Structures are given as structure tokens and as C-alpha cells.
Amino acid sequence: MNITTPHYPQFSDTTLEGLTLSLARKILEIQKDSTLNTTNDMIILITEDLNSETTEVTLTDIQANIVDGVMTTKNYFNYDFTDGVGVYPFNRVSIVDAFIHLLIFQQKQELSIAKNPGGLMCCNFSISNVSEMNMAQQLTINASLTDYPITVTNGNNLTTAAKSYLI
Numbered sequence: 001m002n003i004t005t006p007h008y009p010q011f012s013d014t015t016l017e018g019l020t021l022s023l024a025r026k027i028l029e030i031q032k033d034s035t036l037n038t039t040n041d042m043i044i045l046i047t048e049d050l051n052s053e054t055t056e057v058t059l060t061d062i063q064a065n066i067v068d069g070v071m072t073t074k075n076y077f078n079y080d081f082t083d084g085v086g087v088y089p090f091n092r093v094s095i096v097d098a099f100i101h102l103l104i105f106q107q108k109q110e111l112s113i114a115k116n117p118g119g120l121m122c123c124n125f126s127i128s129n130v131s132e133m134n135m136a137q138q139l140t141i142n143a144s145l146t147d148y149p150i151t152v153t154n155g156n157n158l159t160t161a162a163k164s165y166l167i
Helices: 016-031 097-110
Strands: 044-049 054-065 071-075 123-129 139-154 158-161
Touching: 016 054, 016 097, 016 139, 016 158, 054 097, 071 097, 071 158, 097 123, 097 139
Parallel strands: none
Antiparallel strands: 044 054, 054 071, 054 139, 123 139, 139 158
């Protein structure tokens, strides 16, 4: 699905699918950097199947809360994320929050027959209320992208990129 850029100034993607995968990859990169991930939170896993040209992204145990009707995730990393520019979902102020809200928006697009003529459903969510467990955050979110289509390019270096499936 084409989007105008730059909704998130640090990312130049021109499709929703591309921006979603770029954010996931950046979160993984940040997660591996001990100077940015000082608490050693391991919240994301990405695996690619080059033969089937798909990728799996799994986000686990994301803490969130709801204040005045707005869900916001915990800011896990010491990463200098440039705030989003635009209306929802492109107005988030941390990278994990931006990724979660892009997934929510993308799933909404998947549910529209007009925007998802192939019927591919990649986004999955589980949101649990944990306020009774005396946690600092009210919610725990698990999210995934399953069988997310990618394009594999065999040049001098093997590269992969998100393949658009929404219109």
C-alpha cells in the first residue's frame, strides 16, 4: 500500500509494508546494541525463508497502557527516534510504539476486501490485561507478522525487501 513519505523521517519507505518491515529490522538492530538496549530486553525476533520469499516477525511481551483512550507502549530503548509526522498511525514518538500502531493499522487494511484483494492476512495480535498482576503497565501485547511477503534479490549481495500486498 503506497504511503507518502516521510511519515517517520528516519525511514524513507514508500509503502506501508516496507515501512513496517524497516521498523521491525531497526528494532532488532537496536535490541542487539547493548548501548541502546541497556536492560537487555529481547522483544523481537525476525526469521526469513528465502525459498518461499516470506518473513516472520514476532514481538513478545510488549508492555503498554491506556491513558485517555490512547494505547502507548513502553519505550524500551535509548534510541533517538524522530517523532512521526502526520495523523494516526504515523504520529507515534517511540519506535516500538510506532511499530505496534503500524501493525494495528495494517491489520485494519487487511480486513478491507477493497484494500486486500488477495485476502492475505499476515498480522496477528494478542492483548492481555495484566493490571491485576501489579505490573507497571496495564497491558501485555504479543504481535506477529506471519508469511509476510518479501522479494529476494540476488545481486552482489543478497537483499530482501517487503513486497506490497495491500492497495
